[in-house]
Amino acid sequence: MTATTLPARRFGVPRKYVPVAVTGCLFVAMFVIGGFRYESFATGQVVLNVFIDNAFLLVVAVGMTFVILSGGIDLSVGSVVALTTMVSATLMTGHGWPAWPVILLVLVMGSVLGFAMGAIIHYFEIQPFIVTLAGMFLARGLCYTIGTESISITDPVFTAFAQTRINLGPDLGISPSVLIAAVVVLVAGYVLHYTRLGRSVYAVGGNENSALLMGLPVARTKIAVYTISGFCSALGGILLSFYMLSGYGLHAVGMELDAIAAVVIGGALLTGGSGYLLGTVLGVLVLGLTQTILSFEGTLSSWWTRIFIGLLLLAFILLQRLIGVRRSLRPSGS
Amino acid sequence: MAESAPIVRMSGIVKQFPGARALDGVDFRLLPGEVHALMGENGAGKSTLIKVLTGVHPVDEGEIELAGRPVAFSGPLAAQQAGISTVYQEVNLCGNLSVAENIFVGREPRKFGRIRWREVYRRADELLDRFDLDVDVSAPLSSCSLAVQQMVAIARAVDVEAKVLILDEPTSSLDADEVAQLFRVMRRLKEQGIAILFVSHFLDQIYEVADRITVLRNGRLVGEYLTRELPQVYLVAKMIGRELAELEKLEGKPLARTTEPLIEARDLGRAGAVNPFTLTIREGEVVGLAGLLGSGRTEIARLLFGADHAGGGSVHMGGKKVTLRSPRAAMNHKIAFCSENRREEGLVDELTVRENIVLALQADRGWSRPVSARKADELVRKYVAALNIKGDPDEPVRTLSGGNQQKVLLARWLIMEPRLLILDEPTRGIDVGAKAEIQRLVVELSDGGMAVLFISAELDEVLRLSHKVGVLRDRTLVAQLDNDDALTTDTLMGKIASGAPS
Amino acid sequence: MSELIRNRLFWPVLILVGLMALNVAFTDNFLNIQVKDGHLYGSLIDILRFGAPLILVALGMTLVIATRGIDLSVGSVVAIAGALACLRISDLGDQNSVTGVLAAVGVTLALTLVLGAWNGFLVAAVGIQPIIATLILMVAGRGLAQLITDGQIVTINSSPYKLIGGGYWLTLPFSILIVVALVALTAFLTRRLALGMFIEAVGGNAEASRLSGIRSRGVLVVVYTFCALCAGIAGLMISSNVSSADGNYAGLWIELDAILAVVIGGTSLAGGRFSISGTILGALIIQTLTTTVYSIGVPPETTLLFKALVVTIVCLLQSPAFRQKVVKRRARPVAPAPAPMSEREPVTNR
Amino acid sequence: GGGSTGADAGGSGGGDKLVMGFSQVGAESGWRTANTKSVQDSAKTAGIELKFSDAQQKQENQIKAIRSFIQQKVDVIAFSPVVESGWDTVLKEAQNAKIPVVLTDRAVDSKDTSLYKTFLGSDFIEEGKKAGQWLVDQYKDETGDVNIVELQGTTGSAPANDRKAGFGEVIAADPKFKIIASQTGDFTRAKGKEVMEAFLKSNSDIDVLFAHNDDMGLGAIEAIEGAGKVPGKDIKIITIDAVKDGMQALADGKINYIVECSPLLGPQLMDLAKKVVAGEAVPQRVVTEETTFTQEKAKEVLSSRQY
Numbered sequence A: 001m002t003a004t005t006l007p008a009r010r011f012g013v014p015r016k017y018v019p020v021a022v023t024g025c026l027f028v029a030m031f032v033i034g035g036f037r038y039e040s041f042a043t044g045q046v047v048l049n050v051f052i053d054n055a056f057l058l059v060v061a062v063g064m065t066f067v068i069l070s071g072g073i074d075l076s077v078g079s080v081v082a083l084t085t086m087v088s089a090t091l092m093t094g095h096g097w098p099a100w101p102v103i104l105l106v107l108v109m110g111s112v113l114g115f116a117m118g119a120i121i122h123y124f125e126i127q128p129f130i131v132t133l134a135g136m137f138l139a140r141g142l143c144y145t146i147g148t149e150s151i152s153i154t155d156p157v158f159t160a161f162a163q164t165r166i167n168l169g170p171d172l173g174i175s176p177s178v179l180i181a182a183v184v185v186l187v188a189g190y191v192l193h194y195t196r197l198g199r200s201v202y203a204v205g206g207n208e209n210s211a212l213l214m215g216l217p218v219a220r221t222k223i224a225v226y227t228i229s230g231f232c233s234a235l236g237g238i239l240l241s242f243y244m245l246s247g248y249g250l251h252a253v254g255m256e257l258d259a260i261a262a263v264v265i266g267g268a269l270l271t272g273g274s275g276y277l278l279g280t281v282l283g284v285l286v287l288g289l290t291q292t293i294l295s296f297e298g299t300l301s302s303w304w305t306r307i308f309i310g311l312l313l314l315a316f317i318l319l320q321r322l323i324g325v326r327r328s329l330r331p332s333g334s
Numbered sequence B: 001m002a003e004s005a006p007i008v009r010m011s012g013i014v015k016q017f018p019g020a021r022a023l024d025g026v027d028f029r030l031l032p033g034e035v036h037a038l039m040g041e042n043g044a045g046k047s048t049l050i051k052v053l054t055g056v057h058p059v060d061e062g063e064i065e066l067a068g069r070p071v072a073f074s075g076p077l078a079a080q081q082a083g084i085s086t087v088y089q090e091v092n093l094c095g096n097l098s099v100a101e102n103i104f105v106g107r108e109p110r111k112f113g114r115i116r117w118r119e120v121y122r123r124a125d126e127l128l129d130r131f132d133l134d135v136d137v138s139a140p141l142s143s144c145s146l147a148v149q150q151m152v153a154i155a156r157a158v159d160v161e162a163k164v165l166i167l168d169e170p171t172s173s174l175d176a177d178e179v180a181q182l183f184r185v186m187r188r189l190k191e192q193g194i195a196i197l198f199v200s201h202f203l204d205q206i207y208e209v210a211d212r213i214t215v216l217r218n219g220r221l222v223g224e225y226l227t228r229e230l231p232q233v234y235l236v237a238k239m240i241g242r243e244l245a246e247l248e249k250l251e252g253k254p255l256a257r258t259t260e261p262l263i264e265a266r267d268l269g270r271a272g273a274v275n276p277f278t279l280t281i282r283e284g285e286v287v288g289l290a291g292l293l294g295s296g297r298t299e300i301a302r303l304l305f306g307a308d309h310a311g312g313g314s315v316h317m318g319g320k321k322v323t324l325r326s327p328r329a330a331m332n333h334k335i336a337f338c339s340e341n342r343r344e345e346g347l348v349d350e351l352t353v354r355e356n357i358v359l360a361l362q363a364d365r366g367w368s369r370p371v372s373a374r375k376a377d378e379l380v381r382k383y384v385a386a387l388n389i390k391g392d393p394d395e396p397v398r399t400l401s402g403g404n405q406q407k408v409l410l411a412r413w414l415i416m417e418p419r420l421l422i423l424d425e426p427t428r429g430i431d432v433g434a435k436a437e438i439q440r441l442v443v444e445l446s447d448g449g450m451a452v453l454f455i456s457a458e459l460d461e462v463l464r465l466s467h468k469v470g471v472l473r474d475r476t477l478v479a480q481l482d483n484d485d486a487l488t489t490d491t492l493m494g495k496i497a498s499g500a501p502s
Numbered sequence C: 001m002s003e004l005i006r007n008r009l010f011w012p013v014l015i016l017v018g019l020m021a022l023n024v025a026f027t028d029n030f031l032n033i034q035v036k037d038g039h040l041y042g043s044l045i046d047i048l049r050f051g052a053p054l055i056l057v058a059l060g061m062t063l064v065i066a067t068r069g070i071d072l073s074v075g076s077v078v079a080i081a082g083a084l085a086c087l088r089i090s091d092l093g094d095q096n097s098v099t100g101v102l103a104a105v106g107v108t109l110a111l112t113l114v115l116g117a118w119n120g121f122l123v124a125a126v127g128i129q130p131i132i133a134t135l136i137l138m139v140a141g142r143g144l145a146q147l148i149t150d151g152q153i154v155t156i157n158s159s160p161y162k163l164i165g166g167g168y169w170l171t172l173p174f175s176i177l178i179v180v181a182l183v184a185l186t187a188f189l190t191r192r193l194a195l196g197m198f199i200e201a202v203g204g205n206a207e208a209s210r211l212s213g214i215r216s217r218g219v220l221v222v223v224y225t226f227c228a229l230c231a232g233i234a235g236l237m238i239s240s241n242v243s244s245a246d247g248n249y250a251g252l253w254i255e256l257d258a259i260l261a262v263v264i265g266g267t268s269l270a271g272g273r274f275s276i277s278g279t280i281l282g283a284l285i286i287q288t289l290t291t292t293v294y295s296i297g298v299p300p301e302t303t304l305l306f307k308a309l310v311v312t313i314v315c316l317l318q319s320p321a322f323r324q325k326v327v328k329r330r331a332r333p334v335a336p337a338p339a340p341m342s343e344r345e346p347v348t349n350r
Numbered sequence D: 001g002g003g004s005t006g007a008d009a010g011g012s013g014g015g016d017k018l019v020m021g022f023s024q025v026g027a028e029s030g031w032r033t034a035n036t037k038s039v040q041d042s043a044k045t046a047g048i049e050l051k052f053s054d055a056q057q058k059q060e061n062q063i064k065a066i067r068s069f070i071q072q073k074v075d076v077i078a079f080s081p082v083v084e085s086g087w088d089t090v091l092k093e094a095q096n097a098k099i100p101v102v103l104t105d106r107a108v109d110s111k112d113t114s115l116y117k118t119f120l121g122s123d124f125i126e127e128g129k130k131a132g133q134w135l136v137d138q139y140k141d142e143t144g145d146v147n148i149v150e151l152q153g154t155t156g157s158a159p160a161n162d163r164k165a166g167f168g169e170v171i172a173a174d175p176k177f178k179i180i181a182s183q184t185g186d187f188t189r190a191k192g193k194e195v196m197e198a199f200l201k202s203n204s205d206i207d208v209l210f211a212h213n214d215d216m217g218l219g220a221i222e223a224i225e226g227a228g229k230v231p232g233k234d235i236k237i238i239t240i241d242a243v244k245d246g247m248q249a250l251a252d253g254k255i256n257y258i259v260e261c262s263p264l265l266g267p268q269l270m271d272l273a274k275k276v277v278a279g280e281a282v283p284q285r286v287v288t289e290e291t292t293f294t295q296e297k298a299k300e301v302l303s304s305r306q307y
Ligand SMILES: Nc1ncnc2c1ncn2[C@@H]1O[C@H](COP(=O)(O)OP(=O)(O)OP(=O)(O)O)[C@@H](O)[C@H]1O
Pocket: B017, B018, B020, B021, B022, B040, B041, B042, B043, B044, B045, B046, B047, B048, B049, B089, B390, B391, B398, B399, B400, B401, B402, B403, B404, B429, B431, C349
């Protein structure tokens, strides 16, 4: 019981940050290899493009991070994104609504949907996988009921958001969506690490029963988490509308898997309670950079593209595991 | 002691679980500024009463009053807000959060809604210092031993400004020093007028700290007594409903020096867990391990069972070197290990009592040779009777009371008929009757030739059972003492504290 | 009666019956089963026939989920199996040669075993989270399937192969016989032998199982391999049914349907207890739902809404918490519950 | 803008070989694969370096790919849009980078037609109309109701929407044509068969089947045979695409009519690309040569089909 019983724990990166650190290093390594392999790859704009092209995914993945940290899962995000684009496009193009009320409306819609799913999950004790799967069917079904065609968005506000470039230097620029995504990440990071809600999310994810017995507001936390995810999906949907300038029921098919993959690649555990937002950001970047590499490669047929994505994912996860395990073996613990 | 108005009053409480009536018309009251012990055998309904009080389970019938007003809490949160702070029986914390957070989560010091982390760590450090606990408060809780976790849970509950403090078997894996610390804190709180409800199976502890005792038996109230008016023997009689014959006497343990060494660990060790040690266990010998929290007792047990990989050294059985690469390998050498943490490392909650009991046996036989239903029935019936396990063998094991769960775990390993049985805190959370039962069992088994490695936080118990006691200090096996008449708890304490050979 | 309601298969059965009733109301001869060309013919038989691959995939998925895992790669394995088998058969000189077809099927199933073992290896030995470990094969596997077919649809004309998914034997659809055999085998392995207990133990508490001497890794590898094998056989059925292999679409999203079937059947995604009969019911519910959509003429645009509605109802009905909170709340004012309880004999622990 | 090609020092090929970035929708069907092959092969023959990118049926992936083509400074960008709308932003970026764009297979709905040079491809609505027209002609003497079932493509996808619309428009002229059931078969044989089986159970008198592609038609044929009916006789079948298996079935008399939708755009595309890069004028719209097949015609051309 003296201080000497304690193993030195403060050398290097603390163990809990190892997965994130490893992911970060691997991301940099990928970028460097790409830079050597392809001409005009190692430019700042390539990195910025990864942000531009994945701003919506980033926002959606932030919401997913909350859900996964709490030990749940949200399969509805992709459909909610599609529904958002569809509703925005119909209201603006079809009914001539102005942009801002539409944005407000869809954000509320996404949150309400998330809230409803969260409430069902908590109060009726149904598994999140199923509830959000039903939510996925529902949102996608609503898209098709609204219309099966793709609808263009010509609203000036949306067009401005889509086509404005914020210059960061010579030949370097980002879209406003990137800024929005960045703000979302910062706010979410703050919420997760500096508010009671955030810490409750971790606690509920760690052990829901314990959290309940410790007197934490489990119901509120779980419902909040799905509401946040719904909100983020809607916001991601708006960013996707900026990106595509169209609403379409087939937008963002399978985006839920991308979001989940990003969160997990970033080192979070699907069982909940472990992971960091920074990891999610890195996870999104890794997925984005993978795609960039593929199009720079430019010679892969469709199926080799898929195999290659799989292999890259595998290599990444394996390296992450191997390096991570070796690092975390050093301190004691069973 | 002037009787003031009770702060908690429960009357006519009934709680029915599917298959068990856990509480049947129980009355209970708790006065401010007293330590009130709730006593009863395993499965008597103590934990259930506490859970009903704090809203974990809704009551079926009966009334609860807090400070004279009827209440029905929707959950622990509501109870906490009303001033009832609780440590539940099994450590209920979040292993993924840091030690400090486990103490403060949900009530972190904040400024403009922003958590002040420095303050959190500082206060956590301070608080744990009060319990003489030296841990890195930023380390994840899961890296701490069960005992530390239990202390953290207590620290959390004590730190809440509450009118009522409930501690359900808080001392089950604490050693004497820790318990003393806890009692000091409890007395201080008592002086501040806080009512404390305390559950423990250690009678000495009850008599040391409790003012009043309520006894439950089979979900019914037996009575409420002042501690000083109720001698121990009567208490036990009230708990188990009959006289406990010869609790203290355990016969038949001549030092079995002549037998063959069964297992020898030579310079076995694992970096960061336990320093290399050499230990011989003979057939029919009971070897006790004594030491403080985190001194490495559990680590030794895990190494001998192959649960962790040894970093160096070797294990020999019957003169031949064996490698204990996995629990499987150890089981092949007829070694059994009853873990201290029954919830995380022992039982499979969802499986039935029957399945949990035959699990190891089945694993040993492999998937293709199922234990026949008849054999399983026979074994289960035998051990349910032998260990007096209360509960339906076909119900999930999680519905059993804590002590009965511990017995199930024990039964799992006893049916393996091992040559070396490693028991890590086997009497944790077990009532007096059952404890005597288990102790007698250990003696019987060793008389029958089985070697036992016995780990317990209670030095008395270690001394009573062991032929030889290994003393651990700072993860090092500092001494191995023959248990002759010269060895007393005091000499052991001295060893643990100083480590110097006496 | 209350015994019946408490049975965990009660609600799935009720829902299945409800869906059937809906069909009967809309379609005249829904329950008709005739013998046509020497085999059984009718909507009910269709549900079984088209449900067969889903039942198989869900069967494997049940065991994986029971170990607290999940297998996203089943859809790709379905595609790979179909692709490889059809490719091998199309290379045969005589596509109707039974030995040739058997060889093709053998090679294919061997490959699916390898794929499953690969998943199991990643999960058990490398320690990757199941969802990601199988995501890798999900993505790459579909590419592999397309690589095998060269992106085309491989069409074959082989009557022995046709038997697997589209043929009949003793007037019964052969695919159903395969399913029955596999289900019986699984039930035997898990319920008669001790495999089921090991799976449930590993899923319930992996560390405790390891300390009880169960080779958790081995169990995991076996389970993932079995799941891939089931998916492989399902892939053979699907490709055999239409005598062609489609690398891109075969088995697309079947993993979601399979997981849904497992959960509707009462197996928790948190691992532990599993129910094979529940899973079969779940798969039948999903297939009946699909057939219902076709036969009562739900327009394609609203199909998903309909599905969402049914899934929600199913899950709500199955949730004890829902029944307690919503159904009981209504009942309470009519008859105060506690009264009869106290009259029951107290259960004593003697 | 246009002609400034020489200035692009980039392109990984170096030298003065023309570099084309081509963003394909995916590999979701045999048709699409044939399309990809045609583009790749003719690029090789035309001496054009092809940067190929597969979008796996997602528009966002196509936009990403185009953006990366701009980054790689290719000489010309060609792509088959997944959907019509939503291309303005990225096409403007291409315009700013002075990279000409050629659309294949499907148009975009941009108001600003200067964003792309030309559009090469077939017209899905027209295909639906051709199918409908044949039906109207076939049944012009029939007085009773003609019961039609329709197997749609993937819900919401462009070919499904347009073929349905074109077909519906033509047959709407005569009220005797009744679509009694219409359901998606996801463009696949398996679904086509499954849906058709259900149709056959719930509708006893089906006269005509219109399938949005050959594959669903082929699946449906199996279902019809399973129900003891004769495809092509008891139930007339019209499909679209004219892939090899479909043509075979047509020649065998199991399908009655196929509207061609040709995937072999490669040679024309390379031709256009060269012209565009050289700054030559090209027509805004180039329609691929497509025909229709009856059973007789199918027998003649069957041996010479490439895909
Ligand atoms: N969730 C539950 N479901 C069904 N039965 C339960 C449940 N919880 C407790 N029981 C039963 O209620 C009875 C009382 O259990 P309780 O946990 O209150 O005992 P206890 O007095 O705390 O015993 P111990 O000293 O062993 O902790 C036991 O028979 C137990 O099996």
